Amino acid sequence: MTEPRSVIVIGAGHNGLACATYLARAGRKVLVLEAAAQPGGAAITREFAPGFRVSAVAHLLHLLDPVVERELGLAQHGLAYARDALATVSLAGERAPLVLSGGSILSGEVSAADRSALRAHAARMQKFARLIARQHGRVPPRLRFDSWRDALPALALALDIRRLGRKDMREFLRLATMNIYDVLEEQFEHPGLKGALALDAVLGARLGPRSGNSVYTSLYRQSGAVNGRCGALALPRGGMGAVTDALAAAARAAGVGIRCGASVESILVRDGRACGVRLERGEELGAELVVSNADPQRSLLRLLGARHLEAEFARRVHNLRAAGNAAKLHLALGGRPQFRGLSAAQLGERLLIAPDVDYVERAFNPAKYGEFSTQPVLEITLPSLHDRGLAPAGREVLSAVVQYAPYDLKGGWAVGKERFLAAVMATLEEHAPGIGALVQHAELLTPMDIEQQFGITGGHWHHGELALDQFMVLRPVPGAAQYATPVAGLYLCGAGCHPGGGVMGTAGRNAARVIAGGG
Amino acid sequence: MLARDHFHRAVCETPFHPRTAALNQLNLWHRWRDHTVADAYFDVGMEYNAIRNSCAVFDLSPMTKHLVTGPDALAFMNRLVTRDVAKLKPLRVGYAVWCDEGGQVIDDGTIFHLRDGVYRLCSQERQLDWLHSSALGFEVRIVEETNDIAGLAVQGPTSCAVLRSFGLAGIETLTPFGLRSYPFAGGTLEVSRTGYTGDLGYELWIAPEHALRLWDELFLAGANHGIRAIGTLALEMSRIEAGFIQAGVDFLPADRAVRVDRTRSPFELDLGRLVDFSKPNFTGRRALLEEHRRGSRYRLVRLDVAGNKPARDAYVYDQRRTNIGVVTSSMWSPAAKASIALASVMMPWGAPGEELTAEIYYQKELKWNRFMARCRVVEGPFFDPPRRRATPPADR
């Protein structure tokens, strides 16, 4: 007999924790089962070299749902920021770096025309990003509208677009179908400016600036706010793990049980209903409902099994595009590195190696054919500059997202990883001469490593490409876009669901609303 | 396996072709999938009579056949079709339909449970693509074996006697939908008590290399039992009398339909008995459950049509002249002595006994005539002789 109102959540990623907390607050008896030794999923801080700690995958907080932050009392549970509004520095080799924050240029040789174009562009994109943000908290409609309730979110979206006003609506509909390359070429001259804006559009995606859909990903990236500042980038004190530590504390305070080192092998089904899970060590646990924070493919094809699904649905899940492209580089540095042309203060900002938009596109080229970029793009932070707890005195931590590193690398990562690391270090060396000599330990996580260590199929940033054909009503696939799966009693709550990836918590909250409301 | 040079010919001959060609006095052929089959050999009426009065032999080698094996074969079959395959014992054959996730019929066919966990699926349409895409997550092997097995339908009241003279000892004890094998020519002859005629009958399955010998010995054995080769036209008459539906004629396979309202669910084809909701999962289940709850859009009906004109492609009207559907198959039935038809009508029309009207057009010496024929919805097949089910069949 399973206990009434009991729920098992598979995975203690930030979405799983958020979902569990809301469900516990709604009176459910919730147990979270996490395969890893600590909760947090891809949002954790961990030691990667003796005395050096780093945000192991996600490293910048910019999408955290303010509603989740407030409702779950994350500040009370210990979440604080080491920095809440990093500027962005586009490294430019010999030239003076360009420093920007939102719509304004803080320093750099940028024409007046570019400055005003940026102001207008940023304001417009912010407006559109807010529109996107308004959809995040809405449970997507079903493809077949059976009732008015189903149609409401679609109508709300239509209304939001209408409310932009005639001119902006037309511009929104025009931009939504464009690629970021064309948009940037249309408006700007400065190569570093275009490179930086292009990189933001393709981070975590299997897209180059010239790929369709890259305006949408760009808007998505800007759709968050930190401390009320739209599009701001923050470093939580203690690294990304601080967010999930606070979430775990909130969960425990709400009565959620969290078991780590408990890897779920399969979801148990009886008479077509999910009724519990079996752990890899053989133990079986029953529950009235099962909610999975794991990615859709892992949840539905591996843990559940296609046999419990109808054929076309299983196919759709199988066909999800979920091959990751972003690698993560962690360096334990013996001292403070010097980047060409950067002041000491600027070193602590978000540093981009994306000197122009063609550089970004060229970095993407090899990835189309299953090869890594020999001249990769990087998004670099040195969190220890703001957060001394992360590195021993006098030493520093460098954390960087590196693209492109296709999950399905030709020849395999066992062979390719070392060569890729060499390419990354060579690129870094160009911008920060001498950095190689400072390295005491280097950790490179390819999408394959991320898959193995964090249980994300394909190692994808969003648990599945965030594209117009895999968004909202289509996310992860039609038939599961409302967090409920076709199997009674089984729900999804992770980044693979609407609205998507990034440390956000919205998917977890939305899922809990659906479950508590009727599940 | 297909011969590697198969692509030189768009249409192939069946393994029985040397015999069917020699008998085909009309030289009348058509194409069934990738094979040539006879429409008729000499006279359709006489061929029909062989089905109903003696013994008819039909070359069904082009029937699409797939072999499903592997540890998950049963689980796979059960997810594929709407009925419960677990209830189909070894050496039994079951009629089944399979649907897409919208609960719309892709095709119907027969499942042969050859031996424990080994299934052969016979169908009108090619299904390899659908079977493979349905196999995701199952440990099964699916092989198309259409050309590896030649088939003959042996149908009619004397068919059992013919097979006995042919040497199939004890064949009279084979029950409907039973399957049995006999040694033949150093190989195996599989015999199932199945057919598409609604009469007493069997289907014989053999490796192509023994096909001609089978034919020859069978016709020798049947010489005194009125054995006769029949073509598709006669078979078609018997299947309409039996009330069997045909893919592409009485329903549009869901994977071919462009327009959503052109497909049919099992309920809408009067095959609700094949849908087993006690199975926790099969493709189409959710949609069919929903349909079961809300009601179907259409209904397949059998019509007894006034007059003697076949109601070919006729529109069907209710008493108030509302167009409610269309005839999909029609004929003058010698067995029922009536003009009969299968039709698809909108719900709620078509309840048994309901009087409807079929709008029949026919041409006489280049002049078109219209005939508004009264028709009545009848229950059950137009022709259903007890011998179809009798075991042992009467000795004739």
Ligand SMILES: Cc1cc2nc3c(=O)[nH]c(=O)nc-3n(C[C@H](O)[C@H](O)[C@H](O)COP(=O)(O)OP(=O)(O)OC[C@H]3O[C@@H](n4cnc5c(N)ncnc54)[C@H](O)[C@@H]3O)c2cc1C
């Ligand atoms: C290289 C990279 C860099 C990124 N950088 C950023 C960034 O800077 N900022 C940002 O906001 N986002 C970033 N992201 C995206 C972000 O990390 C993810 O979108 C987010 O962490 C997803 O959260 P989640 O809770 O949905 O899933 P996850 O964090 O993936 O959590 C899922 C949990 O389920 C567990 N699990 C899976 N299978 C099982 C099982 N069978 N049994 C038990 N437990 C299981 C996993 O161990 C994991 O803990 C980055 C992603 C990548 C790949």
